[in-house]
Amino acid sequence: MTHPPTAANTPQTPAWSEADLAGDPHATPDKAERVQAMFEAIAARYDLNNRVHSFGRDVAWRRRAVTAARLRPEDEVLDVACGTGDLAEAIASATPRPRRVVGVDFTAGMLDIARAKSARRSLRVPIDYRLGDAMALEFADGSFDVLTIAFGLRNVTDPPRAVAEFRRVLRPGGRLVILEFSEPGFAPIRWFNRLYTEGIMPRTAALLARDRSGAYRYLPRSVASFPGVEVVGRWIEDAGFVGLEQTPQTFGVCTIHAAEVPKVGNAIANTADSGATNGTGRP
Ligand SMILES: C[S@@+](CC[C@H](N)C(=O)[O-])C[C@H]1O[C@@H](n2cnc3c(N)ncnc32)[C@H](O)[C@@H]1O
Structure with a gap:
């Protein structure tokens, strides 16, 4: 899963140079x-940077994403791109408590932090x-009741392709919750947000993280060049989800997209795809 060393991922070379970020980082061939x-x-400094640069709001955004997941005690939950595990931990500590929580990420160093954190905390559900990889999940069709990605x-x-994969691993009636940065709709707030994320945060975050990878210059560029909430909504509906709700957070600096797999009809599709015979999508 770890990508082989290339010019982009050897420690001496920044992952993103100014020149790389002058264009659209999403179009870079070796983006992964x-x-x-x-x-x-x-x-190592990811959590600290999140807390400081969101003024602690990231904790509230993840808590709201957990609420949007409408957890039930029998739920099996997959948190994709779980990183250092903050959302997976919020899910594992929620009431009602889900039955199972799995976190997937393609960066070993982020998972090392996640595992060390959960070993220190006594979580009600072990993660x-x-x-x-979010685009090729190792799980059978219809393996989960809830899928989150923050x-x-x-x-x-x-x-x-990732959203289609999320649909595949969810059961009929399963819920999808995507928490993602967005651009505030109100122009003066958008202007202020850009000033903060492009002008101030890359410098202070790079100092805090002692970062030379260019991560905190990539962040605002990747948000500004990422398709808007309407397009994200279209991806979700095109993948077969219904009941889409998009809820802006903190003036729209991020958005919670929540939708579900239809309860009827797609049960048949799931059965056909997975070879399951009980029509519930559960193996
Ligand atoms: C900004 S962090 C978010 C971490 C966590 N969800 C949170 O709320 O703090 C993005 C994470 O996405 C992971 N990621 C990016 N592309 C991925 C992929 N294709 N498959 C799995 N993880 C991926 C990165 O390794 C990173 O840990």
Whole structure:
């Protein structure tokens, strides 16, 4: 899963140079290698940077994503691009408590932090952390009741393909919750947000993380060049989800996209895809 060393992911070379970020980082052919190298470089200080640069709001955004998941005690939950595990931990500590929580990420260094954190905390549900790719999940069709992804979709190489993969691993009636940065709709707030994320945060975050990977210059560029919430909504509906709700958070600096797999009809599709015979999508 770890990408082989390339010019983009050797420690001496920044994952993103100024020149790389002058264009659209999502169109970079080796985006996955660069994203992985960048998260390896910043893993140790990732949580601290999140807290400081969101003024603690990231904790509230993840808590709201958990509420949007409408957890039930029998739920099996997959948190994709789980990183250092903050959303997976919020899910594992929620009430009602889900039956199973699995976290998947393709950066080993982020998972190392996640595992160390969960070993220190006594979580009500142990989290099963695994190395894996959002676009090719190792799970059978219809394996989960809830799938979450926080600040991860923007980082994958082919987001519509990832969303289709999310649909595949969810059972009929399963819920999808995507938390992702967006651009505030109100122009003065958008202007202020850009000033902060492009002018101030890259410098202070790079200092805090002692980062030379270019991660905190990539962040605002990747948000500004990522398709808007309407397009993300279209990917979700095109993948077969229904009941889409998009809820802006903190003036729209991020958005919670929630939708579900139809309860009827797609049960048949799931059965056909997976060879399951009980029509519930559960193996
Ligand atoms: C901004 S972090 C988000 C981490 C966590 N979800 C959170 O809320 O803090 C993005 C994560 O996405 C992961 N990622 C990016 N592309 C991925 C992919 N194709 N498959 C799995 N993980 C991926 C990165 O390794 C990184 O840990």
